[in-house]
Amino acid sequence: MPETFLYNINAEYIVLVLMLGMFGLFYLGRQLHKHNKTEIQDMGPLTSFLFALLGLMLAFTFGMSGSRFDTRRGLVVQAANNMHAAILRADLYKDDSVRVAFKADLKDYVQARINWFDAKRSPAQVLEATRETKRLGDKLWHRAAVLARDPANMVASQQMIPALNAMIDVAISREAATKAIVPEPVLYLLFIMTLVTSLMAGYATSIQKKFNYVAVIGFIVLVGCVIMIILDLDRPRRGLITNVAVNQFIRNLLELF
Template sequence: MDYAIFAFLITLGLFLGMLLLLDLGRRIGIRRRAQDPDGATAGTGAVDGAVFALLGLLIAFTFSGAASRFDTRRNLIVEEANDIGTAYLRINLLPASAQPELRESVRRYVDARLEAYRKLPDVEAAKVELAKAAQLQNEIWNQAIAAGRLEGAQPAATMLLLPALNQMFDITTTRTMATQMHPPKIIFAMLFVLALASSLLAGYGMAGGKSRNWIHMGGFALIMAFAIYVILDLEYPRIGLIRVDAFDQVIMEVRAGMK
């Protein structure tokens, strides 16, 4: 199932569940008030405040973390583009006879890197392209070493090129790990449980009204569900509606400049 549809269904389920628990909480509150009018709300304010405060804290924590990781992933794309551009330019330091083959390998490497992220959310297809890029890393490295040993090659050329290639390769590991960095699933489970529990308590607090306040009930459920949906989308910016694909254009521009 497509991730965007899956996330939407989860959020829709949360929204409907919150509405259900709001109404259930109200029914429980009405029954409780009928049995004990004076004690029905005694001490509930402290409990409600603690649960809602914890919910707000957890939402702030998860949203802040998701937004931070989203920015990190965008910055890493720009960093990889810079590393690729630097390594490609330093190929000019090698003997002219060794440059065409190495340039072509780097171009194929960049194509594989771009294709890997285009394949998402097809993870298996993306892994094939990533494996191809990893193989090209060894090829590029060996070609650079061989070029540095050619007659007329300057030692300084290799000293400048190899660190640039190494940095170009290392950033791929950093980006791969960045895509896998997410909060433990128990955090999201706790977020959902707290949202549902808060709905039950909020519904209980609405028991004093003669009729259901659908504006507040629907608004509360909708806002909470939408906030959680945004958090989930920020955590997976390659397969949801909030995406970092536009930043791939930076690497595409570097690739276009490789003549």
């Protein structure tokens, strides 16, 4: 699991600090405008450009986190399908003891993948589940390889080996996808853009007009909500938006045993 500075801070705290900073910089910008004795040219075009740039940055970052979330969700479904295929193909072997051995190990493998998901942010539990997954995968592959040398198992082996290969590969893909998050420099740039836009928006506000708290707070809350969703989508092992519902497909595989 990724161990970066921002990743280890709860998204709620990041967004709260960012929203307070936005409000403070908006107010600061307004005060700087108020105390500036020289005539200031119209800053509407510059402010519009900054808002457009902020919108582009929000859309870009949201797209990155959303695509990574979709990838992780797709891999869960793919993993469930691959394990399901391997379980069904175990019945192709004629020897009862082989079928029983395959299904016993496949059941343990499914449970190991469930434990890997349930480990959340516990490094020890994640590592233990990962090692158990690899051990069982190697055991299943070794058995299939030995049985494939027997001509009597040719048909069963031709079906089982591709299924096991896909099942083992997708487990590695899921672990890699968990570590694939939005690069922190991109998030830092987003935060800087948000704060600078707030400062310039406050500076461009006419001092003759009454300070519209509703509009400013509304803007800050909306931007904060979008950034909250971006951070939440980018945190696969915690947050409000998770793959718990999709992972139920893997849990349901235990009913096949």
